Amino acid sequence: MSGSREEKPAGAWPYPRWIAHRGAGKLAPENTLAAFRMGASHGYRMAECDAKLSADGVVFLLHDSTLERTTNGQGVAGDLCWGELSQLDAGGWHSRAFAGEPLATLEAAARHCQANGHWLNIEIKPTPGTELATGRAVAEAAARLWANDAAHAPLLTSFQTDALRGAQETAPHLTRGLLLDTLWDGWMDSAMSLRCVAVVCNHALWDTSTVHQAKAAGLRTLAYTVNDEWAAQRLLDLGLDGIITDRVDLFPPDR
Template identity: 75%
Template sequence: MVDQKAAWLYPRWIAHRGAGKLAPENTLAAFRLGASHGYRMFECDAKLSADGVVFLLHDDTLNRTTNGQGIGGDQSWSALSQLDAGSWHSRGFAGEPMATLEGVARFCQANACWLNIEIKPTPGLEAQTGKAVAAAAQRLWHGQPGWPPLLTSFQPEALQSAMTTAPELPRGLLLDTLWTGWLDVARSLECVALVCNHALWDAALMAKARDAGLRALAYTVNDERAARRLLDLGLDGIITDRVDLFAPGS
């Protein structure tokens, strides 16, 4: 197995939820649009349906990004698959279906792309979702060339479950604030990366991450001044909505 702490082959620029705000988030249409802008790594949000299918959805509820209502994880995939996940964004994407992790995996593998899967559990299903996402990723990327997906989460319980299920898959701890004990948690979860709100990154935090052997990633970076500051700090990954603004080779 590759030592992911010693080497880091993921692209620096990562398209948020497929193509940021240019397409309906977490759909295959967004991935296709992000790829058309030259992006080779994508971030997405993974949840568990009521019947055990790993599917893509950021919010707990379906209300904002589909024509459905209620908690997404309470519904079966057969019901979720019938929803329109595109009309809320724009008429050109009307009828776009929700995506499964399996469908996204096929897209990434066919196009030699990398993936950052954020484990986004329905509240109360942290352990079950971490296990399901890790098991699905382990199965879907088994024997595939290149690097496996990076599993990240704000929920340590989900990452712990993912580690138990598929310890060989790289993990990253997501932070919106530097809560007490975060470094000890990242170490206990054997994380290879720290993924922070971009405003948290400074020289002191970078030094702490490097001392711990952690790669440094930031979300969600949408203006050039913020991007330049992070690049000057030496960040390893920048998650952005602005796939139209930032050239992924920069």
């Protein structure tokens, strides 16, 4: 795919302001289709998810490197083939109502979004040591899955610059954003060199100065994970372009 399409102009931004974290925050088991359905039931038209690679190269959704917190499996998720991962219970940890909910592939998430006319923010979440390969694989899969639905093409984000570089090399036309939990030295230069069109910061990092700095560079501004009314109002007053929240039950997405 590399070089097959030009990168998007900085002004192209189709995404809704409100984004459901990991599908539906905490109301359903994160990163599952059940969570996407829950977020959609609350009116959300965009979800965020975490994507990584199985041992046999399948892109699937999981936040942690290990399986214990959100499945009945054990060990490093990326060490297992998809056939093994697909048999795990990724819902029982959350509540009895979701017991038996499986892990989701990126392909399944794409089908759900496209069937509903929704958007997806795919955080590239590599198993440590696979950053470049995971960025390439996620971008290749996203470019293929959304090839016939460019209007709803996903936003690719990551804390890992190597993952974003892999995505840039593989599918330069897809929109990218740099995730930041601190404003480390050189973050702006990295965002520019990776041709990102957005920065996605811990919400506490945004103030009048940082918003002005980002927007002066032509970057869109997004924040995570915003669960309190006071924090949401502060960000709305600052004019942020995107707010990622667990509280799909508290914040109506059309506000």
